[in-house]
Amino acid sequence: MNFRDLLKLSLRTFKARTGRTALTILGMGIGISAILFLVGLGYGLQKLLLETITTSDSLSAIDVSPNAENNAKLSRESTEDLGRLEGVADIAPAYDLGAQIKYKDIVSDATAVITKPIFLKLDGKKISEGAALSENGNQELVLATSFSKSYNEEPENMIGQEVSFSLRIPKGESASGKKETERLDVEKKFKIVGFFESEDLSFFANMKDLEGIVPPIDYTRLKIKCAGNANLDGLKNEIAGMGYTVSSLSETVQEVNKMFAGIKITLALFGLVALLVSAIGMFNTMTVALLERTKEIGIMKAIGASDTHILLMFIIESTAMGFLGGLSGIFLGIVSGSMINAMINFVAWRLGGKAISLFSYPIWFLLFVLFFSIFIGFLTGV
Template sequence: MKFSDLFKLSTRMFKARTSRTFLTILGMSVGIGAILFLVSLGYGLQRTLLEKITTSDSLLTLDVSPNDSSQSVLDKSSLEKIKNISGTANISPAYQIDAQGRMDNLTADLSATVIDSLYLKLAGMKLASGKLINDQNPRGIIVSSSVAKIFGKNNDEILGKKMSFAFSLPKSLGDQKNISENYFSNQRKYAPKTQFKIIGVVDSDDSSIYINTKSLSAISVSEFSQAKVKCQNNKIMASVQKKLVEDGYSVSSLSDTVDQANKVFRVVKIILMLFGIIALVVSAIGMFNTMTITLLERTEEIGIMKSSLSSSISTCVLS
């Protein structure tokens, strides 16, 4: 018997039982589609989350801060030593001070982080609007969306606005001998005469601002509260981190957070895949049941084919 004849005879049941054929194919399609959809959903959620919290620079960056238990400090000599560690590409220190900001006759207590132009890039911070701090415009500052709400503005409205500040200088910054006449030694306050222009906004619930360290050059800093250390590549990060820990610093990295997130998403993807497999198994059981019923309906035809000396292979194909 020709193959074309075998094919026509074996597929005639699909035409005779169109509803059964359609529902069987639909069930299997739903099962396979469920697996593909759920696994893709897991990968999509993972990629979306990681894109929001990471950049290529931030994945190579270590967050370094003093450790009280080891009495380590981040002063200029310490930063120079860290910079000389093998595998270190860049280092960006920062310190925090309390500030009182004023705009349009409104005043608010804020937390100011004084940074250089490299800090936000290494931190992987993405702006909701505006642009990052740069050395071409040292008086440009970045505020959080919470600060914008405090002054009754949205993220776009506050861009370009000017603010004046009075900074409270902690004793940890050391003596301020080079401060201008606006500095009151009894209150340790520093109020620059010039105003700062808002050039960027970040999404945050904290009442925080970011100021270029070049605009506060009058403040003498003896110790920094934290530093971003960028490594040359991810292979050398572990050795740099180990060296910093041995020197008594507290060290963390965004890559550690990413690794933890990947572990969680690995479990989530397995769970989603199991749900899809369950749907596929149910569909397979339904298909097997349909095929069994179809075979039982054709027992007489199979008997006739065998009695007419049809080969087992031809009988199997026709069935």
């Protein structure tokens, strides 16, 4: 008996017992789709979170803050020394200052971040409306989207409008240890050129626009961009050895990946319960098929079929059902995920929110699911 004959005999059940076979494949598909739906949700949420907090530039950036215990300050001289370290491609110091910003007749308390334009990229800030700060400095501001919500105006309507603001400049500590500040009114008018997504009332201004206005005080923090071939961890250790407090977004990404690895495993275990039930259903179908074909098997053995041929016939049949169950499961999982995503985005759109993608299906995972369903079918046949 050749392989073609075995294949014809194995697949004959798809015509002879179409209803039962279809239900078995559907049951397998539902189990696979449950795993795909839940794990795809885990991958989607992970991707959504990482896209929100990271950019390609921010992953190669190091955050440096002063350390009072080590008397490590971010003065202009020490910042220049850091910029000369091997592996440093760029450096963006920043002042984080208390501020009051006046838009039309509305005055709001805010945080002013006075820095270089590249700081926004290194900090993972994405411009949602308008443009980023220009390098030359044209008296521009980039505001958090929370300002538009606070003023009940659309961001696009605020772009091009002029605002004024004042800063709170640190003046040391009083005898009681309380930090003192001095109000500094910025006489220039600044133009709103863009918005970034944030719930905090904060804005960015170019250092060049405030040269000669902000006195020479120590920086609050700075971002260091690593050169492409630089060792990020090695550079972090070197800067930490100089007494500064050092961190990077790559550490956060690693923690997020670890957290979601556990979440995806947990979701997959829930899906495995449904798959186990469907596998039992397939096993039951194959058992019934064996009992129904006892006479047929006897005739086949009488005309020369071996036990191996009989076993292969059932393995081919169950593996084919596993393959079709995997395909139907992938289809059902993606379709159900797309429907849920569409409903959520519709609600978000009605409430004024933005569309998001909650599900993600890596190609390797889809292939793994398909081969896993084939393997389950194979085991059932054995």
